[in-house]
Amino acid sequence: MYGIPQFRLPKEIVQKEIDALKEKGVEIQTDMVMGKVLSVDELFEMGFEAIFIGTGAGLPSFMNIPGEGLVGTYSANEFLTRVNLMKAYLDGYDTPIIRPKNAAVVGGGNVAMDAARTALRLGAEHVYIIYRRAEEQMPARREEIHHAKEEGVEFNLLCNPVRIIGDDKGKVEAIECVRMKLGEPDASGRKKPIPIEDSNFQIPVDTVVMALGNTPNPLIRTTTNGLEANSHGCIVVKDKSMATSREGVFAAGDAVSGAATVILAMGGGKDAAKSIDAYIHSKP
Numbered sequence: 001m002y003g004i005p006q007f008r009l010p011k012e013i014v015q016k017e018i019d020a021l022k023e024k025g026v027e028i029q030t031d032m033v034m035g036k037v038l039s040v041d042e043l044f045e046m047g048f049e050a051i052f053i054g055t056g057a058g059l060p061s062f063m064n065i066p067g068e069g070l071v072g073t074y075s076a077n078e079f080l081t082r083v084n085l086m087k088a089y090l091d092g093y094d095t096p097i098i099r100p101k102n103a104a105v106v107g108g109g110n111v112a113m114d115a116a117r118t119a120l121r122l123g124a125e126h127v128y129i130i131y132r133r134a135e136e137q138m139p140a141r142r143e144e145i146h147h148a149k150e151e152g153v154e155f156n157l158l159c160n161p162v163r164i165i166g167d168d169k170g171k172v173e174a175i176e177c178v179r180m181k182l183g184e185p186d187a188s189g190r191k192k193p194i195p196i197e198d199s200n201f202q203i204p205v206d207t208v209v210m211a212l213g214n215t216p217n218p219l220i221r222t223t224t225n226g227l228e229a230n231s232h233g234c235i236v237v238k239d240k241s242m243a244t245s246r247e248g249v250f251a252a253g254d255a256v257s258g259a260a261t262v263i264l265a266m267g268g269g270k271d272a273a274k275s276i277d278a279y280i281h282s283k284p
Helices: 011-023 040-045 076-085 110-121 142-151 262-282
Strands: 051-053 073-075 102-106 126-131 154-157 159-166 172-185 191-195 201-203 207-210 249-251
Touching: 040 051, 051 262, 073 076, 076 110, 076 207, 102 110, 110 126, 110 142, 110 207, 126 159, 172 207, 249 262
Parallel strands: 051 249, 073 207, 102 126, 102 207, 126 154
Antiparallel strands: 159 172, 172 191, 172 201
16 A cells, blocks of 8 residues: 555555455554564464464665765655655645655666656656666566656666765755676676776756665564574565464565565465465364
């Protein structure tokens, strides 16, 4: 509801799914920060026999370059959530977000395309994708890149930000980048981008959105004994059963795979539901 733009997944469809769950008797408690308000252990103590974790990958990554703290710099998560949660995608809502005139979106994935196309819908005159590799190395789906280009997003490829420049009021006024060239393949199999000396240039912008990928929030895994996670902070599960290393705890979606798609998350949730049903029925 909050992370995916209206033009890609209409809120009406999501609400229909939520309403269908409520009609089937599912109780929904909001404002429950798991790992702070309640722990997995406390849920078991309350009488629940199985627990499913589907908390997604909501922890954004940054470049740690100068200027990331300036007013007008967002993670893609914050940018999209402000637009969605506070209904900036609809006319008549006074949403506390900078409506960009010129926006730079750093990254080459599906979320970067979402952020760029959202900035256009907020009224931006120029929206730039800044990506350090070539188009063929972009992780975004081909159709997402095509839609972004079709709508007027400008692609600055083989470029990498080195700093964000602010005015005397601490607001973004430009982003400085360096041009890149591709070298030998790195551990991911993609050609490694190498900075070209003395190739720095600036793009005047008032908004910068960092869309560099997300990892799962560590709250649940750090407050749950015996819950195994990998080096990326993703919960480890056993094959399609979606069972974790903690008995009675199951997980799926981005919390397991890292940032992926709604379709994969829904499929994982259905696999986990079957396993949970079998697990509960196997108990005395």
